[in-house]
Amino acid sequence: MIFKDKDLQCADCNKDFIFTAAEQEEFESRGYTNSPRRCTSCRNERKARQNSSTVGSYRNDSNIDRTRRQMFPAVCSECKKETQVPFKPSENKLVYCSNCYNKVRTGR
Ligand SMILES: [Zn+2]
Ligand SMILES: [Zn+2]
Incomplete structure (x- = not known):
């Protein structure tokens, strides 16, 4: 299968971004069939936010347990x-x- 760069619009920042052939290939190899809804920077931001929030809440929970x-x-x-x-x-x-x-x- 031959991939071509695709122009997509980010669902978060509404900017146009390119879903490159290489990215499409990677998506395909991971079994994803949908196009990404967000540009790379928004995806990274989301990922970073999710990671930090889960780590943060975990730390807070253990602190509360200790003081409780x-x-x-x-x-x-x-x-x-x-x-x-x-x-x-x-x-x-x-x-x-x-x-x-x-x-x-x-x-x-
Ligand atoms: Zn975006
Ligand atoms: Zn004593």
Whole structure:
């Protein structure tokens, strides 16, 4: 099959662009039967935007997960250092920092 350069109009920027014979050949080899609806620069822009948005949302999600695990400021009953605990500390409950918690657990 012989390909010829085709003049097409971009659906995004309405500019005329050339769907070159080489591009048509590539399309054909990938099994695409439709002509591209966008010029090369608009296609690249779309691709870049999609890539960055998926990467960005993935990163945001993992950040939200980490901050959503609520931590409460507390003072360690053992060494009086400020620490954070994953539960709401109450007056009559002993709170330990991770160091002292391990000490208390293994020491008794
Ligand atoms: Zn375009
Ligand atoms: Zn401590």
